[in-house]
Amino acid sequence: MNLAKLKRMVKNENIQTEFKSTTGELRQACQTLCAFLNDQGGWVFLGVKNDGRLIGQMVTDATCQEIANELRKFEPPVSIEISYIPIAGEKFVIAMEASPGNHIPYIYDGRPYYRLESSTSVMPQHLYEQLIVKRGQLNHAWEEFLADAYTIEDLDHDEIRKTIKQGIVAGRIPDDAINESIPDILSSLDLLKNGKLKNAAVVLFAKKVTPLYSQCMIKMARFRGLDETQDFIDNQQFYGNAFKMMEEANNFMRRHLSIASFYQADSFVRIDKPTLPVLAVREAMINAIVHRDYSQLSAAITLGIFDDRLEIWNNGLLPKQLKIMDLNSTHRSFPRNKIIANTFFKRGLIEGWGTGTVKIFRGCRDHGILDPIYTEYSGGVSIQFLFAEPIQRIGDNTKQKVPLEKISIRQREIFHVLEKSGELKSPEIIERLKNPPLERTFRKDLAALKKLGIINSRGRGRHAVWFKV
Numbered sequence: 001m002n003l004a005k006l007k008r009m010v011k012n013e014n015i016q017t018e019f020k021s022t023t024g025e026l027r028q029a030c031q032t033l034c035a036f037l038n039d040q041g042g043w044v045f046l047g048v049k050n051d052g053r054l055i056g057q058m059v060t061d062a063t064c065q066e067i068a069n070e071l072r073k074f075e076p077p078v079s080i081e082i083s084y085i086p087i088a089g090e091k092f093v094i095a096m097e098a099s100p101g102n103h104i105p106y107i108y109d110g111r112p113y114y115r116l117e118s119s120t121s122v123m124p125q126h127l128y129e130q131l132i133v134k135r136g137q138l139n140h141a142w143e144e145f146l147a148d149a150y151t152i153e154d155l156d157h158d159e160i161r162k163t164i165k166q167g168i169v170a171g172r173i174p175d176d177a178i179n180e181s182i183p184d185i186l187s188s189l190d191l192l193k194n195g196k197l198k199n200a201a202v203v204l205f206a207k208k209v210t211p212l213y214s215q216c217m218i219k220m221a222r223f224r225g226l227d228e229t230q231d232f233i234d235n236q237q238f239y240g241n242a243f244k245m246m247e248e249a250n251n252f253m254r255r256h257l258s259i260a261s262f263y264q265a266d267s268f269v270r271i272d273k274p275t276l277p278v279l280a281v282r283e284a285m286i287n288a289i290v291h292r293d294y295s296q297l298s299a300a301i302t303l304g305i306f307d308d309r310l311e312i313w314n315n316g317l318l319p320k321q322l323k324i325m326d327l328n329s330t331h332r333s334f335p336r337n338k339i340i341a342n343t344f345f346k347r348g349l350i351e352g353w354g355t356g357t358v359k360i361f362r363g364c365r366d367h368g369i370l371d372p373i374y375t376e377y378s379g380g381v382s383i384q385f386l387f388a389e390p391i392q393r394i395g396d397n398t399k400q401k402v403p404l405e406k407i408s409i410r411q412r413e414i415f416h417v418l419e420k421s422g423e424l425k426s427p428e429i430i431e432r433l434k435n436p437p438l439e440r441t442f443r444k445d446l447a448a449l450k451k452l453g454i455i456n457s458r459g460r461g462r463h464a465v466w467f468k469v
Contacts, residue, residue, distance in 0.1 A: 056086075
């Protein structure tokens with residue numbers, strides 16, 4: 001951790017960062033570190049005001065000892081990475097990084113903590129007990145734990161009936177199921193155990209998911225530009241069951257994805273074509289809901305629409321049997337949430353044969369756009385759909401555009417880094433990329449962008465400075 005990285009992280013504050021002014025708040029800082037260990041990891045910075053100002057503090061041997069003593073209060077024992085970043089004179093910002101733990105749940109000073117949005121709270125007892133069981137029985141899925149705080153009356157019975165009706169139409173549920181009682185339907189979908197609801201039932205059909213199931217959330221944003229640091233045109237978040245989340249995501253995309261109208265050469269009949277292949281995007285959203293890791297309590301599905309692409313991210317990496325390269329061809333299905341996946345299958349929304357991602361690739365090609373781009377980062381999987389419309393320089397009054405087919409997603413990221421940061425040397429550009437490529441690949445990217453006339457350089461070799469033209 002250096003000062004430049006510190007400033008970037010402070011500027012781009014999110015739910016995985018926490019600011020504390022001094023070690024006088026060390027106890028609260030450790031509570032948050034405990035919550036990060038029980039979730040996706042995160043950073044706590046001591047010597048930073050809530051508004052992001054770096055104020056620092058003096059660091060002595062006593063300060064280091066005080067921190068070490070507090071870290072001994074974690075159970076099971078943890079390894080917290082600590083960096084001391086000098087900012088001015090003899091003052092330092094103390095950066096403490098908690099990576100996602102391998103022995104969840106963790107406790108600090110006798111209590112477990114978890115994150116709810118950007119706040120830290122004591123973990124409810126039923127969640128702690130579920131995580132204890134999960135630690136001891138790693139083959140027992142989260143969706144199968146009992147939802148003790150919910151009853152059948154807390155479920156949306158209309159949505160349950162809708163599932164049966166659509167399943168009958170799809171030929172995956174027998175016709176006489178339409179007359180079954182709600183408890184019988186839930187039993188047939190494996191959503192009950194000894195008369196009690198499983199977590200999967202809450203995810204699929206709950207009328208209200210907060211506060212106990214706050215991970216049942218989708219964040220949706222339309223950004224002005226090419227990354228999350230730009231202004232919001234629209235910013236929404238929605239808590240709800242799986243089918244309501246699909247509905248909200250669909251409404252959001254309809255508001256922000258334009259329809260391209262055109263005429264065929266031999267006809268005056270107008271043809272309206274969506275920006276993206278609707279069925280492919282729907283398949284990707286279903287995958288995010290079905291295959292995400294619901295045991296991560298503060299994680300949410302994200303749907304971002306940028307000037308050049310649509311991106312869907314869900315927490316939970318690919319199963320170890322699959323690699324990114326496998327998604328473009330037929331592969332076996334390894335659902336993380338078998339009960340949830342089975343309900344989607346019964347409803348006719350998925351096939352259950354590992355063909356969903358193949359359909360996404362095929363849908364994009366049939367639509368005339370580039371293949372989608374899958375990436376694993378921040379403990380999850382993202383898919384990017386690239387728009388067929390050309391990129392227009394943000395903040396530039398010229399009409400010059402760059403066709404998407406001539407520029408990769410990584411090259412666009414390089415372009416945007418230069419657009420935002422001004423003149424930079426190669427190492428400075430690489431430092432700002434999410435997934436830096438090999439140096440030889442990076443040089444080819446720079447050469448390609450320069451050939452297109454959208455960036456240029458001054459100087460030679462490692463001392464060359466690159467800038468947007």
